Every structure is written in structure tokens, then in C-alpha cells.
Amino acid sequence: MTHSSSVVDGNQFAVHLSDVWKMFPGVVANAGVELCVRRGTIHALLGENGAGKSTLMNVLAGVYRPDRGQLKLHGQVHSFRNPADALSAGVGMVHQEFRLIPSFSVAENVVLGSAPSLIQPRQLEAEVAAMAKKFGLRVDPTQPLWQLSMGERQKVEILKVLWRDASVLILDEPTTVLTPSEVDELAEILRRMAQDGRSIIFISHKLHEVSGICSEATVLRQGKTVATSLDMAATDAAELARLMVGSSPVAPDRPEVATPGDPLLELTELRASGDRGIDAFSNITFQVNSGEIVGIAGVAGNGQRELADVIAGLRPSTQGSVTLNGADVTAARPQQRFRAGLAYIPEDRLGVGLAPRLSITDNAILRIYRQQRRGPFIVAEKALAYCKYLITRFGVRSGDPGGPIAALSGGNLQRLLVGRELDGQPSVVVAAQPTRGLDVQGVKAIQDLLLDQRKAGAAVLLISEDLDELLTLTDRLLVMEGGVIRGEFDPRTVSRHEVGMAMLADTNATTR
Amino acid sequence: MMRRPRLDLRDQPLAGGQPLAFGIGLAVALFVGTLLLLSAGHEPLKIYTRMFEASLGDPDAWAVTLNRAVPLGLAGLAVAVAGSMGLWNIGAEGQIMTGAIAASWVARIGGEWPGLILIIAMLIAALGGGGLLALGPAVAKAKLGVNEIITTLMLNEVAIRLAQWLIHGPWKDPDAYNFPLAPMLPEQAHLPTLFSRAHCGILIAAGVIVISSVAVKYTAWGYELRIAGSSEATARYSGISLPHKVLTVLVLSGGIAGLAGGVELTGTADRLTESLSNGFGFAGIIVAALALMRPSGVAVVAVLFGAVQIGGQSIQTLGVSSSVSTILQAFVLFGAIGAGVLSRYRILFEGDTHAVPEEVNK
Structure with a gap:
């Protein structure tokens, strides 16, 4: 059910979110966020992982209900109870995970959920084809979906939203599944939709892509708006990167300088495919020596997860x-x-x-x-004795050792897992996002365990999205973007800003 | 404004959920059965009393019920063993048939052998016969990832046609006046009687169920099975070979179902017939589902299900269709699964406080 009133101010905005708060237990995902999107523009929503972008867009698309805040579309106040409400008010979202049916044709997927009661395939296909042509979406409506590439499936998702006549389209990191030429094609499609008077919100953390496509940007950091409606033409990338990653001081309690020993983990010219069959990373060469922690920084989805899996043999x-x-x-x-x-x-x-x-x-x-x-x-x-030993040694707070593992809290799960992996005195430790989602105590416990391993002479590879953690713990810092190493930094001297720029691959034209 | 209900995951499943769920399932079945019987002009109380007496009323009734529980339990175990690893063996029906065929073949060539040796040889052959039918789906699943539900299901038809061909063709009894019947088993190929009409199959089934439960629960093999069933990624991570596991588990599952066919042949049938599998393989899926895919739970469920089936047959003499029994079995399953859901979820109404999704933001 939507409530509307005849508020006139802010009428020039297609979307106007003000003072949006959304809290989850222990986390404030949105703390008074502002977002203004002009009609007929492509607006970038920028921020690191966990900055609150997805939460905000889920509020706009009716998936979450905000704890506080106001939502106006074309000057009218709305309150969505569910995504269907949002859709009928003209807000459509293209999620990162596509929601399509492989055995259906393109046309059937497009009209799914809003098809006329009597389906006439020919006519539907013709209508879908006409709509696709209007916006330059090159897909064949008769083709079964399973034959389509990821880029083509995305077009079907966009068509789905257009079919419902959405005036506001939200695209959640749309370029992650696309090849570079497909990205250019998408940009053209979005421009046509904007010319048609629709407003597009483009969620991303890749600056170089956004700058070519979007005219304005809103930047979120830690659930707050740090910049609203920046003019992209007048803002340089360095400024945007600074806004996104912030400039908080590095924590002082860094470990003593390591005296690295022999190389224990060596990667040479390593390359592997991701789940979709395209290269997840390539040409990765580095080594990790005894007694040092090497960090890999990067925004999620740039090949780090696949790299860890390849090292572990998975x-x-x-x-x-x-x-x-x-x-x-x-x-x-x-x-x-x-x-x-x-140890992995x-x-x-x-x-x-x-x-x-x-x-x-x-x-x-x-x-x-x-x-x-x-x-x-x-x-x-023996099994029970070993379990109790791990519980005691690594401070796992748990009830009955025979009880289900899923009953443990996140921090205790991780203590058990990390403890189990480190108990065999490994010479090489690969830790992927080991402190993500943990509370302060848990973070400290896991970080201390990694530092102990370093002291004991292990080679530690720490993959993290938490830049502060990397700058504090590591002896050398590598930045991964687009599946390649973009640079190596000394965490003692480098600024957050420099690392941030490398993470966002704004090193001129060296993007993929 | 109407408040819409929805399901919310409980932190902890309700204690004693499964026996309770089964009880609720039975209650639902009895209730629906009452409505059915009333609508058909019968007296439900009289019918139910008869069902109980015929299935659990005295030792003779128990004997019949236990004989029925043997193939149900073994078929249920076959499904549950595969289910411990998250695999679905829908082919127990056909594996029962090939198990019985293999056992019949041994009986044909070993007609002069002493009873004990003949029976043991027949049961081993039955294991092999069931395992062989599962081998194809197992290899296809392990090597190529072919969905085992489809392949095991399709082979049921193949196994039943094979039995028909044998009975109508090469194995047709020349002394049966041209009726399509396989020859009678040799006298010594029948399982000894335990009490009343109950044969020793119940001991065999109990033994196999105990061994399987212990193997799944306490051995390294079973541990790897449970890891793989819980999360394939964890199994790979810890170095467990998934293809090898899939292969052994599906073949073993088929072998257990084949054993059900062998025991049924030597225990209650006197010759191989087209209808020997009698739906036990499909009922076994229900038995395993009600036992939550735990081998240890299969025995109790099999006996209860045996009682429902035998009771259902007994009321035909009162003029009630035996379909009533089938309908009752179905509603036991519906009721129990529904109740099982409620032991893990609770019903909340819109606006009630609830746990929010943990994943806050990517």
C-alpha cells in the first residue's frame, strides 16, 4: 500500500531519499543517508564493501523497510511494504544474482510475473523485441535463456524492469559479469534509457567505469553519506577515491619489523578461471617468506577468493x-x-x-x-579430547562438544576453525577474510593468532578487504584488481589514499 | 488489516520433534481416514480396530507385520544410506528386483546345495544384483555429475522388464501348464521360521541396519560420508575424494536394496514374480524420509509402516478398498513432514519481532 501526498518541493528529483536509517543487530547499515537523483540521469552510488550501498538500494526497492527516513519519487512520498509496491511505483532493481528461468525463452522471462492472462507467444515476442530495439538491447526474444551469456542475461533482467515500465532503475554492480566490450554496450543502453526520461542508479566500486557512464555520484562510507550529487565532470578520481576509503589514521600498534627468512610460498605466473569460465586472475607472481605477513588488498571480486582457492588446491x-x-x-x-x-x-x-x-x-x-x-x-x-583441547587452547566459548556447530557464534566458529588450522604448526598460512564480520574481541584474537604464526616463522598470506587491518598487520602489501597485482607497497610508509587508488585501478589506462 | 502469517526459523528445533511429528502424522492420517470411511458409509472405529488387530493384535499378526517390515526396512535403509550423503536413490524398486533375480539365478544353479550355503549364496548374489543396477547411475554421477534421481528412477523400469522377460521366456517353468511363472525355489532355499509365520529375515534386516548405523556414525568412512553430505566444499577442502565416495555409497545403497529383494524371495515368496518388489522400493523412500535419512531410525519407522500396510490389507474383507491403506500411508507422510516443519519453524504474523537476515551488506 502506498501513501502519497502532494508535496511539491524536491520535485525536480526522480528519487529523493532523506535521512534514511536502517539498523541490523549490532550493525548500523545506513545512518541518515541522503540521495538525490535527477530525472533522466545516470547516477553513481559509490562506496566500499559494507558502506551501506546495497542496504540503501534494498530500501529503495522495497526489500527492506527503513527504521527512519523519507522516500520520495518525483516529489511524492512513498512507503513500500514489499518489492511489488516499489515496482508498481516505478522502481525496478537488477540484482547481481540474476533471477531468471533457464528453460524459458527470453520473452517468457521478461514477462514473468506480469504476463497477460492469455499468453500469445508470437505477440509477446514481438512486443519484447520492439522494446529491446528501442533501447538497443541486442537479444533474441525466442532464444531459450540457458543459451545466453552472462552479459545477455543481464539484458534480459534490464528488459524485465523496463517491461514493468520502471522509471527508476537500480543496477547493483552490473559490470562484474561483463566483458569490457559488453561494458561499453551497457553504457550505451543506459544512456538511451536516460534519454527516454528514466533515471538510473548505478552501484559500483570501480571508479574508472563509473566516470565514463555517470553524470553525478553519491558516495557512502560506513553507512553515512560523505558526498551527495557530486558532478562527475568536475570531480577527479583521486578525490572520489579519498571520499570512498577515507583518511583515518593507521593504528599505531604495528608489529616489529620482520626479518624475513626463506621463501616458503612461491607463486609463479599463476593463472586460473573463475566460476563463469573467464580468467579470475592471471600472471600472479610473488613469494611469501618465513616470518612475514604479506597482505593482499582489493575490492571483493577481483580474483582474491579464487587465488586463495588455487593455493589451497580447491x-x-x-x-x-x-x-x-x-x-x-x-x-x-x-x-x-x-x-x-x-593451513588454509x-x-x-x-x-x-x-x-x-x-x-x-x-x-x-x-x-x-x-x-x-x-x-x-x-x-x-580421542576425538572428544582433541575437540576439548582446541576449545581450551583457542578460547572457543561453546556448550556441549557434541552439539551442532551451527549453534556457535561467528567469533567462536572462527576461533575453532583458525585454531584447528594452526594447531598443526603450519609453515604457510593462507587466511582469507579471517576477521570479517567478527566483533572487536574476535578480530583481536584472530589477528593475534596470525601474528604468533609470523613470530614462529610461518609465512602468512592475509587476504582482506579491511585496509586498516592490512596496514596494521602486514610487512608487505600487494593490491589486486581485475585479476592482476596492481602494485606492491610498504604498509609502514604508504598512505591509505595510494592503496585506495590502486584498489580502484585508477592508474591511468591499465584497466582490464 | 489482515496480518499475513509466515515461517520463522527457530533457534533450536523442538526437543523430541521427530517422534512427535510421526505421532501427529498418524493422527492426521487417522482423521482424514475417518472422513473417508464415513463418506463411504463405513464405521471407522470398527475398521481401525480390525486394522490394529490384524497388524499388531497378537503374535501371529506381529509375525506378518514384521515380515512386511523387512523389505520396507532394508529399502528404507538403502535410501537413507545414500541420503546421508545427500544422494537420492529412487531406484530401490528396481534394485530389489535385480537382487531377487540374482538370488533366483543362484537358486537355479545351486538346487542341490545344502540350505545354509544356498541361502547365503543367494543373499550375496542379491547384494551384487542390486549393486550392479546402481553401478551405472553411480559411475555417471561420480564421473560426469549426471543426476542420480533420474538415472536410478529410469532403471526401475528396466529391472522390472528384465524380470518379466525372464519369467515369460528363458526361466519359464515347463511344468506350469504354460503359465508365465518362474519355477518354485528348492525347498531348502527358504529362510527358517522364527516364530509363527515370521521368518529369520527380520534378524538379517536388523543386523544390516545396526551395522550400517554404526558404520555411518562411528567409522572414518561414515564420518567422510557425513562431511560430504553436509557440505561438498568442506569435503573437498579436507581432502575427501567425492567421486570415490559417491561411487561406493550409491553401489552400497543399491546392494542393500538388492538384499531386500533376496530376503523377500527366500523369506516370503516361493518363486520370482513380476510383482515381487511390490512398491517396497518407493515405500522405502517414505520410510527413509520419516527417519530423517538416519539409518538408525529406519527400523522403527519400517515396523510402523509395515503395520499400516498389513492393517490396510486386512480391512478388504470388510469391504473396504485397500487403497484406503495407501491413502493412510500418504497422509502419515504429509502429516509427519508438516509437523516436522513446525518443529524447526514457528509461525509469526507480520509485524511480530523476528530475527533479521544476518547478511547485512555484501
């Missing part, structure tokens, strides 16, 4: 080599790499590092159950 590399303690393990299985001294703390804790439906004990013995066998049996007492 994803095949297509080129290059991985060397552990001087031994080539490029073709080795995950268990062989573990035995060779590799995966980004996805419950689901990769831990088995969600099993007990705490079952999860504790994942790495050592092979040593706890008597005949075909796992000795229950």
Missing part, C-alpha cells in the same frame, strides 16, 4: 606453479598440501572450512581424523 590453475617449502605442489590435492605444511582459513567458514550440519567435535577433527582411527573406527574418546 581450484585448478590453468597456468603457472605453486611451490610450498620448495616443493612444487601445483598438481597436489588439498590434503597433500595440508600435509606439506599449508577459507573465506566461507561454515560451508567450506566447517561442515554446517555436524557437531563441534566432528568439525574439530576434520584435519586429524585419519590419525585417530582404530581399524575402521574413529576413536570417540
Whole structure:
């Protein structure tokens, strides 16, 4: 149900969000956000991961209801109860994960949910084709969806929103699934839609793409608006990067300078494909030495997750080599790499590092159950004793060790997982986002464990999106963007700004 | 304004949820059955009493029920073993058939063997016969990722046609006056009787269920199975070979279903028939689902289901269609699954306080 009133001020804005607050337990996702989007423009919504972009757009699209704040479309106040309300008021969102049915044709997908009661395929296809032509979307309405590339599927999602005659289109990081030429095509499509009088909100954290497409930008940081309706033509990229990553001082308690020893982890010319079959990263060459922490900074989705998986042996590399303690393990299985001294703390804790439906004990013995066998049996007492040992040594707050692992809080899950991985005194530790989502105490505990490993002479590779964490903990900092290393920095001397610029790949034309 | 209800995940499932769910399922089934019987002009109380007496009323009734529980339990176990790893073996029906065919074949060549040796050979052959039918789907799943639900389901038809061909063709009994019947089993190929009409199959089934439960719960093999069933990514991460696991588990599952066919043949049938599998393989899916895919829970559910089936057959003499039994079985499942959902979720109405999604922002 939508409530409307005849407020006239701000009438020039297609979208006007003011003082939007949205809180989740323990997190303030939006703290008084402002957003003004002019009719017929392409507006960039910029911010790092966790800055509150997606939450804000979910508020605008009716997925979340704001705790406080006002939402005006074309001068009229609205209050959406669900996405259908938002759609009928003309707000459509193209999500990152497409919601399409592979066995349906393009036309059927486009009209899904708002089809006439009597479906006449020919006529629908003709209508969809006409709409696609008008906006320069090159898709064949009769083609079954499963035959389409990711870029083409995105066009179907855009058509879906246009079919419902949305005047405001939200695109959530639309370029992540696209090839460079498809990005250019998308830009052209968006321009046509803007000329048609529609307003487009383009969520991104890639500055170089946004600057060519959008005319204005709003920047969020930590749930707050740091800049509203910046004129993109008059703002240089350096300024935008500064706005996005901020300039907070680096925490002082950095560890002593390391005296690195032998290289324990060496990557040479490494390359691998992502889930969609295109290169996730290529030409990655670096080494991590005994007694140092090397950090990898970067915005999510730039190949870091795949890199960690390749090092751990969970994803095949297509080129290059991985060397552990001087031994080539490029073709080795995950268990062989573990035995060779590799500990891997995966980004996805419950689901990769831990088995969600099993007990705490079952999860504790994942790495050592092979040593706890008597005949075909796992000795229950040994398993329980080991679980209790991990719980005590790493300060896991848990109830019954036989209870379900999923009952543990995030911090305790991570303590158990990190503890289990580090207990075997690994020589190489790969930690992907090890402190993400943890509370302050949990963050500290995990960071201390990593520093202990460094002191004990392990080579630690820390992949993180938290720039402060990287600048505090690491001895060397690499920045990954678009699947390649964009630069190496000394975290003791580099400024956040420089790292931020490299993360956003605004190093002139060296983008992919 | 109308407040719309929705389901909200409980922090902890309700204690004792599954037995309770089963009880609620039975209650729902009895209620629906009452309405059905009334609408057909029967006296529900009389019918239910008869059902109970015929299935659980005295030792003779128990014997029949237990004999029925044997194939149900083994088929349920077959499905549950695969289910522990998140695989669906929908082909138990056909595997029962190939198990029985393999056992019949042994009986044909071993007609002169002593009873114990013959029976053991028949049961081993039954294991192999069921496992063999599952081998194709297992290899296809392990090597190519072909959906095992489809392949195991399709092979049911193949197995039943194979049995028909044997009975109508090469194995047709020349002494059966041209009726399409397989020859009778040799006398010594019948399982010894335990009490009343109950045969030793119940001991075999119980033994296999206990061994399987222990294997899944306490061995390294079972641990790897449970890890893989909980999360394939975790299994890969810890170095468990998924293709190898899929292969062994599906073949084992088929073997257990085949054993059900072998026991049914030596226990209650006196020859291979087209209808020997009698829907046990499909009922086994229901049994395993009600046991929450836990091998240890299969035994109890199988006995209860056996009782419902036997009770349902018994009321035909009162002029009630045996379809009533089938409908009752279906509603036990509906009711129990519905109740199972409520033990894990609660119903909230719009505007009530609730847990918000944890993922706040990407």
C-alpha cells in the first residue's frame, strides 16, 4: 500500500531519499543517508564493501523497510511494504544474482510475473523485441535463456524492469559479469534509457567505469553519506577515491619489523578461471617468506577468493606453479598440501572450512581424523579430547562438544576453525577474510593468532578487504584488481589514499 | 488489516520433534481416514480396530507385520544410506528386483546345495544384483555429475522388464501348464521360521541396519560420508575424494536394496514374480524420509509402516478398498513432514519481532 501526498518541493528529483536509517543487530547499515537523483540521469552510488550501498538500494526497492527516513519519487512520498509496491511505483532493481528461468525463452522471462492472462507467444515476442530495439538491447526474444551469456542475461533482467515500465532503475554492480566490450554496450543502453526520461542508479566500486557512464555520484562510507550529487565532470578520481576509503589514521600498534627468512610460498605466473569460465586472475607472481605477513588488498571480486582457492588446491590453475617449502605442489590435492605444511582459513567458514550440519567435535577433527582411527573406527574418546583441547587452547566459548556447530557464534566458529588450522604448526598460512564480520574481541584474537604464526616463522598470506587491518598487520602489501597485482607497497610508509587508488585501478589506462 | 502469517526459523528445533511429528502424522492420517470411511458409509472405529488387530493384535499378526517390515526396512535403509550423503536413490524398486533375480539365478544353479550355503549364496548374489543396477547411475554421477534421481528412477523400469522377460521366456517353468511363472525355489532355499509365520529375515534386516548405523556414525568412512553430505566444499577442502565416495555409497545403497529383494524371495515368496518388489522400493523412500535419512531410525519407522500396510490389507474383507491403506500411508507422510516443519519453524504474523537476515551488506 502506498501513501502519497502532494508535496511539491524536491520535485525536480526522480528519487529523493532523506535521512534514511536502517539498523541490523549490532550493525548500523545506513545512518541518515541522503540521495538525490535527477530525472533522466545516470547516477553513481559509490562506496566500499559494507558502506551501506546495497542496504540503501534494498530500501529503495522495497526489500527492506527503513527504521527512519523519507522516500520520495518525483516529489511524492512513498512507503513500500514489499518489492511489488516499489515496482508498481516505478522502481525496478537488477540484482547481481540474476533471477531468471533457464528453460524459458527470453520473452517468457521478461514477462514473468506480469504476463497477460492469455499468453500469445508470437505477440509477446514481438512486443519484447520492439522494446529491446528501442533501447538497443541486442537479444533474441525466442532464444531459450540457458543459451545466453552472462552479459545477455543481464539484458534480459534490464528488459524485465523496463517491461514493468520502471522509471527508476537500480543496477547493483552490473559490470562484474561483463566483458569490457559488453561494458561499453551497457553504457550505451543506459544512456538511451536516460534519454527516454528514466533515471538510473548505478552501484559500483570501480571508479574508472563509473566516470565514463555517470553524470553525478553519491558516495557512502560506513553507512553515512560523505558526498551527495557530486558532478562527475568536475570531480577527479583521486578525490572520489579519498571520499570512498577515507583518511583515518593507521593504528599505531604495528608489529616489529620482520626479518624475513626463506621463501616458503612461491607463486609463479599463476593463472586460473573463475566460476563463469573467464580468467579470475592471471600472471600472479610473488613469494611469501618465513616470518612475514604479506597482505593482499582489493575490492571483493577481483580474483582474491579464487587465488586463495588455487593455493589451497580447491581450484585448478590453468597456468603457472605453486611451490610450498620448495616443493612444487601445483598438481597436489588439498590434503597433500595440508600435509606439506599449508593451513588454509577459507573465506566461507561454515560451508567450506566447517561442515554446517555436524557437531563441534566432528568439525574439530576434520584435519586429524585419519590419525585417530582404530581399524575402521574413529576413536570417540580421542576425538572428544582433541575437540576439548582446541576449545581450551583457542578460547572457543561453546556448550556441549557434541552439539551442532551451527549453534556457535561467528567469533567462536572462527576461533575453532583458525585454531584447528594452526594447531598443526603450519609453515604457510593462507587466511582469507579471517576477521570479517567478527566483533572487536574476535578480530583481536584472530589477528593475534596470525601474528604468533609470523613470530614462529610461518609465512602468512592475509587476504582482506579491511585496509586498516592490512596496514596494521602486514610487512608487505600487494593490491589486486581485475585479476592482476596492481602494485606492491610498504604498509609502514604508504598512505591509505595510494592503496585506495590502486584498489580502484585508477592508474591511468591499465584497466582490464 | 489482515496480518499475513509466515515461517520463522527457530533457534533450536523442538526437543523430541521427530517422534512427535510421526505421532501427529498418524493422527492426521487417522482423521482424514475417518472422513473417508464415513463418506463411504463405513464405521471407522470398527475398521481401525480390525486394522490394529490384524497388524499388531497378537503374535501371529506381529509375525506378518514384521515380515512386511523387512523389505520396507532394508529399502528404507538403502535410501537413507545414500541420503546421508545427500544422494537420492529412487531406484530401490528396481534394485530389489535385480537382487531377487540374482538370488533366483543362484537358486537355479545351486538346487542341490545344502540350505545354509544356498541361502547365503543367494543373499550375496542379491547384494551384487542390486549393486550392479546402481553401478551405472553411480559411475555417471561420480564421473560426469549426471543426476542420480533420474538415472536410478529410469532403471526401475528396466529391472522390472528384465524380470518379466525372464519369467515369460528363458526361466519359464515347463511344468506350469504354460503359465508365465518362474519355477518354485528348492525347498531348502527358504529362510527358517522364527516364530509363527515370521521368518529369520527380520534378524538379517536388523543386523544390516545396526551395522550400517554404526558404520555411518562411528567409522572414518561414515564420518567422510557425513562431511560430504553436509557440505561438498568442506569435503573437498579436507581432502575427501567425492567421486570415490559417491561411487561406493550409491553401489552400497543399491546392494542393500538388492538384499531386500533376496530376503523377500527366500523369506516370503516361493518363486520370482513380476510383482515381487511390490512398491517396497518407493515405500522405502517414505520410510527413509520419516527417519530423517538416519539409518538408525529406519527400523522403527519400517515396523510402523509395515503395520499400516498389513492393517490396510486386512480391512478388504470388510469391504473396504485397500487403497484406503495407501491413502493412510500418504497422509502419515504429509502429516509427519508438516509437523516436522513446525518443529524447526514457528509461525509469526507480520509485524511480530523476528530475527533479521544476518547478511547485512555484501
